[in-house]
Amino acid sequence: MDTYIGKGIPRIESFEKVTGIAKYVNDLSFPGMLYAKMKLSPHAHAKIKKIDVSKAKELPGVKAVLTGQELNYKQGLYLRDKDILAQGKVRYQGEPVAAVAAVSEEIAEKAVSLIDVEYELLSPVFDPVEAIKEGAPLIHEDLGSYQYMKGVFHPVPGTNIANHHKLRKGDVEKGFKESYKIIENEFTMPQVAHVPMETHAVIAEWLPNDKIKVCTSAQSPFAVRNLMSNTLGVPVAKIEVEVPYLGGGFGGKAGIHLEPLAALLSKKAGGRPVKLVAKREEEFNTLPCRQALVARIKTGVSKEGRILAQEITYYWDAGAYADYGVNIGRAAGYSGAGPYDIKNVKLDSYTIYTNHVFGTAYRGFGHVEFMWAIERQMDIIAHELGMDPYEFRMKNLLKPGSITITGEKIRENTGRVDKCLESVAKEIVWGTKKTEEERKAEIAQGKITGKGLAVLHKAPAMPTFTSCSAVAKFNDDGTVNIIIAGTDMGQGTYTALAQIAAETLKMPIEKINIVWDCDTKTNPYDWQTVASRFLFMGGNAVIRACDDMIDQMKEVASAVLRAPKDELEIGEEKVYIKHNPDEFVTYQQLALGYVYPNGNAIGGPIIGRGKYIAQGLTNLDPETGQGLPAIDWTYGAHGVEIEIDIKTGDLTIKKIASVFDVGKVINKLLTEGQVKGGVIQGIGTGLFEGYIYNKDGKLLNSSFTDYKIPTAKDIPDEIVVDFVETPQLDGPFGARGVAEHPMISVNAAIANAIYDAIGVNINDQPLTSERIWRALKEAGF
Numbered sequence: 001m002d003t004y005i006g007k008g009i010p011r012i013e014s015f016e017k018v019t020g021i022a023k024y025v026n027d028l029s030f031p032g033m034l035y036a037k038m039k040l041s042p043h044a045h046a047k048i049k050k051i052d053v054s055k056a057k058e059l060p061g062v063k064a065v066l067t068g069q070e071l072n073y074k075q076g077l078y079l080r081d082k083d084i085l086a087q088g089k090v091r092y093q094g095e096p097v098a099a100v101a102a103v104s105e106e107i108a109e110k111a112v113s114l115i116d117v118e119y120e121l122l123s124p125v126f127d128p129v130e131a132i133k134e135g136a137p138l139i140h141e142d143l144g145s146y147q148y149m150k151g152v153f154h155p156v157p158g159t160n161i162a163n164h165h166k167l168r169k170g171d172v173e174k175g176f177k178e179s180y181k182i183i184e185n186e187f188t189m190p191q192v193a194h195v196p197m198e199t200h201a202v203i204a205e206w207l208p209n210d211k212i213k214v215c216t217s218a219q220s221p222f223a224v225r226n227l228m229s230n231t232l233g234v235p236v237a238k239i240e241v242e243v244p245y246l247g248g249g250f251g252g253k254a255g256i257h258l259e260p261l262a263a264l265l266s267k268k269a270g271g272r273p274v275k276l277v278a279k280r281e282e283e284f285n286t287l288p289c290r291q292a293l294v295a296r297i298k299t300g301v302s303k304e305g306r307i308l309a310q311e312i313t314y315y316w317d318a319g320a321y322a323d324y325g326v327n328i329g330r331a332a333g334y335s336g337a338g339p340y341d342i343k344n345v346k347l348d349s350y351t352i353y354t355n356h357v358f359g360t361a362y363r364g365f366g367h368v369e370f371m372w373a374i375e376r377q378m379d380i381i382a383h384e385l386g387m388d389p390y391e392f393r394m395k396n397l398l399k400p401g402s403i404t405i406t407g408e409k410i411r412e413n414t415g416r417v418d419k420c421l422e423s424v425a426k427e428i429v430w431g432t433k434k435t436e437e438e439r440k441a442e443i444a445q446g447k448i449t450g451k452g453l454a455v456l457h458k459a460p461a462m463p464t465f466t467s468c469s470a471v472a473k474f475n476d477d478g479t480v481n482i483i484i485a486g487t488d489m490g491q492g493t494y495t496a497l498a499q500i501a502a503e504t505l506k507m508p509i510e511k512i513n514i515v516w517d518c519d520t521k522t523n524p525y526d527w528q529t530v531a532s533r534f535l536f537m538g539g540n541a542v543i544r545a546c547d548d549m550i551d552q553m554k555e556v557a558s559a560v561l562r563a564p565k566d567e568l569e570i571g572e573e574k575v576y577i578k579h580n581p582d583e584f585v586t587y588q589q590l591a592l593g594y595v596y597p598n599g600n601a602i603g604g605p606i607i608g609r610g611k612y613i614a615q616g617l618t619n620l621d622p623e624t625g626q627g628l629p630a631i632d633w634t635y636g637a638h639g640v641e642i643e644i645d646i647k648t649g650d651l652t653i654k655k656i657a658s659v660f661d662v663g664k665v666i667n668k669l670l671t672e673g674q675v676k677g678g679v680i681q682g683i684g685t686g687l688f689e690g691y692i693y694n695k696d697g698k699l700l701n702s703s704f705t706d707y708k709i710p711t712a713k714d715i716p717d718e719i720v721v722d723f724v725e726t727p728q729l730d731g732p733f734g735a736r737g738v739a740e741h742p743m744i745s746v747n748a749a750i751a752n753a754i755y756d757a758i759g760v761n762i763n764d765q766p767l768t769s770e771r772i773w774r775a776l777k778e779a780g781f
């Protein structure tokens with residue numbers, strides 16, 4: 001049999017998706033279902049003086065009205081800091097303060113408009129650097145009570161600091177003293193939207209027997225169940241969560257969002273199902289986005305271009321709530337100096353409350369934000385030293401034998417960032433300088449070109465309960481069901497898992513069914529589909545479940561064939577004797593127990609179980625940040641060629657080359673698709689996207705009229721994708737995750753190319769035509 005590993009197999013759920021058979025939450029409806037709408041705060045920071053819901057309640061068709069006053073709950077993933085509906089005060093414009101469930105959307109909408117809220121304005125704070133200064137308005141008064149994961153996060157009561165992650169390695173002061181040059185810069189990045197095609201949607205029922213049923217667009221049914229239990233004080237066993245098809249997540253649907261609100265509305269409405277679907281404007285105004293970042297980096301380098309010391313401060317704008325943001329700030333604490341070999345590092349990563357809409361994980365989990373700063377800084381240093389940015393990076397990148405900033409030794413199988421960089425540099429023909437004539441010719445034609453490079457890395461951010469399990473079972477006809485609770489929101493992991501199962505069981509992939517009705521009732525436990533972890537964790541769990549089945553089949557076949565187990569082999573859906581392949585039993589014969597010709601039976605249904613438990617994230621020293629943070633690092637690099645219109649500042653990407661060390665490509669087609677999608681999303685972040693607020697904290701671009709995302713017109717003429725394959729020894733067939741990585745550092749590569757074209761550094765995102773036009777003016781064009 002040919003191997004399935006590495007093949008370009010089309011997505012196994014394409015038929016359902018393309019034909020519209022696939023049902024998403026908003027496609028579902030139940031008898032007696034009510035529709036919910038939220039009343040949103042028009043203010044960024046205000047006391048709620050009074051909420052009058054009497055008119056809303058009187059409206060015929062209204063079945064439940066809720067306000068924050070009635071809800072003494074907090075929800076959240078790593079910190080329990082979020083109000084379900086604002087209690088006592090609002091902390092961002094767009095925060096829900098009340099909600100209604102009614103028999104139709106129109107009536108719910110009308111009822112919401114009849115709710116009267118009286119506010120007393122409080123002074124807001126929007127800049128994270130300002131928010132940690134003495135005397136800044138305090139956003140949370142009860143910070144001390146939010147911590148529930150012992151010892152991992154440290155909100156600082158009496159301040160706006162949700163968490164402070166420290167990393168200390170070596171002696172930076174000594175490093176700076178020995179440095180030939182010290183280069184210090186500030187880089188910024190605004191909040192950015194995830195923009196999944198499907199907005200957040202949930203249908204919840206709180207039945208009169210106190211059972212809660214939830215059907216939701218979440219990245220994990222188990223995370224929602226556990227966090228609902230944690231929030232509402234209802235036992236886990238009483239909560240059932242189902243995730244049907246999921247139309248994109250990108251991190252924005254990790255953790256818990258609208259589920260408790262829908263459930264509480266259902267409770268108030270006597271147990272009728274309640275549907276709550278976010279409008280696109282609410283996706284921007286009410287639901288979380290990528291955190292903004294202010295990054296200050298001071299780097300000391302030797303004359304020869306070795307980095308001797310680096311002092312980094314990250315000010316994360318968490319927005320009003322930081323339940324997920326604290327862990328992003330923490331990830332920046334151990335990944336935040338980039339994939340570089342640096343002896344002396346001092347890093348402070350502050351997750352800070354502000355009165356912006358709150359932030360969360362977004363594809364890359366903080367790395368898009370801080371690698372923007374790191375990869376800009378690396379280019380700036382190279383220019384100041386008169387070195388080639390490629391040579392400068394090569395001199396400093398992690399290689400086998402290097403020690404990471406958390407004290408881990410890079411092993412032979414850890415992945416090779418240098419090889420990725422080498423590959424993209426080759427692809428864009430790095431190193432050939434334009435002649436003076438060529439440059440003049442470009443200027444004469446009004447278009448100037450440039451090339452840029454950037455590298456990246458990312459490890460998954462995982463707490464200790466991050467196990468994944470799978471059940472595999474044979475059906476009567478010899479086909480196999482794989483039951484697993486990770487979600488496929490478009491990334492293609494179900495297809496890769498089918499390949500892994502087919503390969504392990506040595507049987508045709510057509511006979512593998514991935515059971516993708518994903519719910520807590522039937523599926524075995526998985527933590528969350530986040531952090532590029534599903535293929536790695538799920539793949540390992542599936543291999544183990546299949547191996548368990550093979551073992552059981554061999555056990556029975558050994559009795560039937562009267563041969564010791566270790567003389568048995570599998571292949572072509574048979575268990576056979578190694579030295580005598582004609583002696584065999586088929587999988588189908590074994591599936592439900594082998595039946596002898598005389599009618600006696602042996603064995604039983606073949607059901608395999610597999611689990612994979614990742615090393616947890618509890619072992620970083622809180623004072624030094626030292627320890628083993630993660631199990632699986634994926635490295636990559638981008639090389640980009642751009643063209644700038646000298647008159648308008650418009651930028652066109654002519655070509656982008658992206659290379660990742662994924663350990664082993666499981667599905668070429670889908671991995672390439674994953675990379676291209678990420679690169680385009682990265683171009684969106686790089687060139688167009690970013691929340692714009694007025695001085696009162698009102699989001700001005702909360703719709704697609706004002707918030708531009710990349711369209712077909714913005715896709716580069718050429719996207720070249722390639723892979724380095726340094727096998728990850730504990731990865732399934734050597735594979736490691738690559739879901740988030742393609743998006744990281746695209747922005748920095750583009751900005752580096754802008755410098756190459758016009759000689760001006762742009763250190764603020766996004767790289768809009770206006771910013772580029774201003775840079776052109778600065779350069780004298």
Ligand code: SMO
Pocket residue numbers: 219250251252254361362363364365529530531532740
């Ligand atoms: S950005 Mo993610 O869902 O870890």
